[in-house]
Amino acid sequence: MKQINRWLLWLLVGITALQLTGCNKKDEAAGAYVNGTLVFNEGNFSEGNGSVSFLKKGENTAQDNVFETENNTPVGGIIQSARKYGERIYIVTNNQNFVRVVNAATLKLELTLQEGLDNPIDVAVINGKIYVTNWGPIDKAFGSNPESFVAVYDATTGAFIKKVALSVRPQGIWAYSKSKVFIAGAGSNTIEILNTNTDALDGQIVVESGPERFEADAKGKLWVACNSGYLIRFNPATNTVEKTIAVDMSYYPVRIASDGESIFYFSGNKIYKVDATNPVVPTAPFAEVSEFSAFNGIGADKTTGHVYVGEAVYTRNGGVKVFDANGQEVTSFTAGIAPNTFIVQ
Secondary structure, X not given: OHHHHHHHHHHHHHHHHHHHHHHHHHHHHHOOOOOEEEEEEOOOOOOOEOEEEEEEOOOOOOEOOHHHHHHOOOOOEEEEEEEEEOOEEEEEEEOOOEEEEEEOOOOOEEEEEOOOOOOEEEEEEEOOEEEXXXXXXXXXXXXXXXXXXXXXXXXXXXXXXXXXXXXXXXXXXXXXXXXXXXXXXXXOOEEEEEEOOOOEXXXXXXXXXXXXXXXXXXXXXXXXXXXXXXXXXXXXXXXXEEEEEEOOOOOOOOOEEEOOOEEEEEEOOEEEEEEOOOXXXXXXXXXXXXXXXXXXXXXXXXXXXXXXXXXXOOOOOOEEEEEOOOOOEEEEEEOOOOEEEEEEO
């Protein structure tokens, strides 16, 4: 009887080992970065050392410099934003002016966009094209005659197509449909609308001063955060503003996140939560991090409801905190310098 029990025990151990090995092989086959969170670290401007970290699901220590590991070259510059479209991730850097296009699962470099860029900020991909907002020459960006624009590229080949002149200091860009892209003019009070069939401007939406970053909720409404301290919901189908609330939002950086049901923003080291359906000014923070003096970035996982925030520190690697839907801390880890964007895969 003891021999039979021992045999059964070893059989179970063997089956478990095979299952784990099978899972690992599946993960390896799918790509090393499919089961966790990619963290895009802004870096220090004077050194141009933006980087990418990866926290594998179930672990508490992130792998740093994973872009460089996979491609034998640094990202190059200061990471302003990173967006996932389909099976690719688009990493926008200024200082050295790159858009790095990588496979989302492997982080292997597929395209590098550089022609036509001048202080790029954000990216959208739609209708077979890539659209990148640019401040233009920095010595003119804050003057009376800025040369801001959106650069347009072929999404397959990365070939530069054209520039479309924009208003002052465009920040966020959001692809709504195959024929419509919204661009936030941070140096103005307008959201410009680009027709992707003609690649020409086709109207604008007047909002509060300093629109910067977009997010969408579960009902398809778009939200824009303004550096003047406003959070605005508008209908992208009709181009009409539906709700404007005044909030205590840090002037820089201005970033928001959405889990579909709620919009999250930060001020200093406090996170605030706004209901997307019935938005009102929050009376208390969703969470607070006493160890951080301020945040540099925020993200939300639409599957788990987890909220990520990155520490605003530029002289050393920054911390990341993760909170559940109730504002309770789930985990924390260290990423690169000034974590500002999170993509959960």
